[in-house]
Amino acid sequence: MDYEAVIGLEVHAEMLTQSKIFCGCSARFGAPPNENTCPRCLGLPGSLPVLNRRVVEYAIKAGLAADCAIAPVSRWARKNYFYPDLPKGYQISQYELPICIGGRIDIAVDGQEKPVRLTRIHMEEDTGKNIHDQHGDASLVDYNRSGVPLLEIVSEPDLRSPAEAGAYLRKLRAILQYLEVCDGNMEEGSFRCDANVSVRPVGSDALGTKAEVKNMNSFRAVERALEYEIARQIDLLRHGDRVLQETRLWDADREVTRSMRSKESAHDYRYFPEPDLLPLEVSESWIAELRATLPELPDARRLRFIREYGLPAYDAEVLTARKDIADYFETAVRAHANPKAISNWVMGDLLRVVRERHLDGALVIREWPVPPAHLAGLVRLIDDQTISGKIAKGVFEQMLSSGASPERLVADQGLSQVTDSGAIDAAIAAVLAANADKVAEYRSGKDKLFGFFVGQVMKAMQGKANPQKVNELLKQRLAE
Numbered sequence: 001m002d003y004e005a006v007i008g009l010e011v012h013a014e015m016l017t018q019s020k021i022f023c024g025c026s027a028r029f030g031a032p033p034n035e036n037t038c039p040r041c042l043g044l045p046g047s048l049p050v051l052n053r054r055v056v057e058y059a060i061k062a063g064l065a066a067d068c069a070i071a072p073v074s075r076w077a078r079k080n081y082f083y084p085d086l087p088k089g090y091q092i093s094q095y096e097l098p099i100c101i102g103g104r105i106d107i108a109v110d111g112q113e114k115p116v117r118l119t120r121i122h123m124e125e126d127t128g129k130n131i132h133d134q135h136g137d138a139s140l141v142d143y144n145r146s147g148v149p150l151l152e153i154v155s156e157p158d159l160r161s162p163a164e165a166g167a168y169l170r171k172l173r174a175i176l177q178y179l180e181v182c183d184g185n186m187e188e189g190s191f192r193c194d195a196n197v198s199v200r201p202v203g204s205d206a207l208g209t210k211a212e213v214k215n216m217n218s219f220r221a222v223e224r225a226l227e228y229e230i231a232r233q234i235d236l237l238r239h240g241d242r243v244l245q246e247t248r249l250w251d252a253d254r255e256v257t258r259s260m261r262s263k264e265s266a267h268d269y270r271y272f273p274e275p276d277l278l279p280l281e282v283s284e285s286w287i288a289e290l291r292a293t294l295p296e297l298p299d300a301r302r303l304r305f306i307r308e309y310g311l312p313a314y315d316a317e318v319l320t321a322r323k324d325i326a327d328y329f330e331t332a333v334r335a336h337a338n339p340k341a342i343s344n345w346v347m348g349d350l351l352r353v354v355r356e357r358h359l360d361g362a363l364v365i366r367e368w369p370v371p372p373a374h375l376a377g378l379v380r381l382i383d384d385q386t387i388s389g390k391i392a393k394g395v396f397e398q399m400l401s402s403g404a405s406p407e408r409l410v411a412d413q414g415l416s417q418v419t420d421s422g423a424i425d426a427a428i429a430a431v432l433a434a435n436a437d438k439v440a441e442y443r444s445g446k447d448k449l450f451g452f453f454v455g456q457v458m459k460a461m462q463g464k465a466n467p468q469k470v471n472e473l474l475k476q477r478l479a480e
């Protein structure tokens with residue numbers, strides 16, 4: 001019997017607000033432990049939450065971008081459980097009335113497009129962070145993360161393979177990055193994913209028992225963990241065993257999932273409406289205002305790049321995967337209108353250097369190796385035949401090391417191509433005179449030697465002769 005996987009994903013995205021969701025503490029990552037704390041996010045008795053308006057704005061923007069319905073009234077709920085990183089003994093979240101309902105994310109895998117439905121998007125506070133076994137037997141708690149605003153984005157179980165799950169996560173992350181709602185940094189934990197996985201016989205509509213897989217901190221880890229988990233469940237069913245409903249942890253070192261605990265149910269948390277916060281009302285006019293601020297999103301921009309710049313689908317995909325790369329490309333194209341050539345330089349040389357030098361921050365390229373105007377200038381010098389493509393590669397390397405403009409580098413070093421017939425003719429005459437034997441061979445029919453003569457002339461002119469001109473004149477002289 002053949003089985004298929006049924007996957008639904010829950011993503012927790014930390015929002016890029018200045019302050020936390022219910023207090024004024026900084027929400028930034030990386031401060032010394034417990035520095036960004038106050039009585040409210042430490043859960044001290046008598047402290048009360050005050051909602052950060054920006055959190056609601058970001059949630060609405062994410063909902064609009066994913067085609068969700070925005071609830072005119074939503075409600076905060078207490079999710080009760082004890083853990084040392086949750087000092088209040090409950091987490092303020094949303095439960096039966098979330099702010100965003102439904103929605104979809106469109107993905108493409110191997111050219112197959114597919115919409116993935118969302119169940120909901122809601123807001124909640126993050127917990128602190130437990131750090132185990134770093135100092136002997138002690139466990140430490142850092143409350144800097146306590147109260148950092150989160151979006152929880154829940155998909156329907158529409159995904160059928162690890163590749164689809166990967167495509168969904170990449171698309172969702174790109175959308176949140178375009179909105180500047182989340183930096184999408186999986187390693188720092190600002191974009192986290194839990195997966196609900198089950199398998200069933202192909203053709204069946206019933207859902208199998210699902211396991212929840214946690215602790216995956218890269219797209220690659222999500223795909224690997226899903227591959228492992230799907231194979232594990234199919235193997236169980238083939239041997240007549242059953243899948244247990246449980247939470248499993250991905251162990252990236254051993255590349256296995258292992259059981260952590262039996263899966264809790266909603267009723268275990270004793271959800272009830274949060275008495276310290278009013279129901280959240282969102283006006284139509286506020287939604288309209290936020291809708292007007294939405295940037296062009298990755299799909300729209302990708303399609304526009306194909307339409308407006310005549311780029312191949314692949315180029316458009318790579319260039320629009322990140323907003324900062326797409327912005328760089330468009331700035332360069334405005335300076336010199338040769339989109340395909342600029343695309344080649346960006347996708348090839350420029351992004352290679354960005355990767356090698358680790359210049360790419362989670363949300364933005366922190367420092368571009370060369371400014372867009374300089375890259376555009378380089379392409380212009382090739383297009384107007386001032387330099388050859390080969391010389392341009394060398395100029396690009398010098399732009400990287402010196403920061404100088406390509407025009408300056410070419411002028412200072414006299415790299416301009418020689419198109420003057422007199423100079424090229426003189427070089428040709430010298431080469432032909434020095435290789436009289438080869439000239440004779442060529443004239444007796446050994447056509448292949450033409451490339452040798454071109455090479456010798458280019459060498460004599462230090463690579464700066466216009467290649468077309470060399471070809472043209474060389475043909476004439478050899479035919480004489």
Ligand SMILES: [Zn+2]
Pocket residue numbers: 020023024025036037038039040041042147
């Ligand atoms: Zn605080």
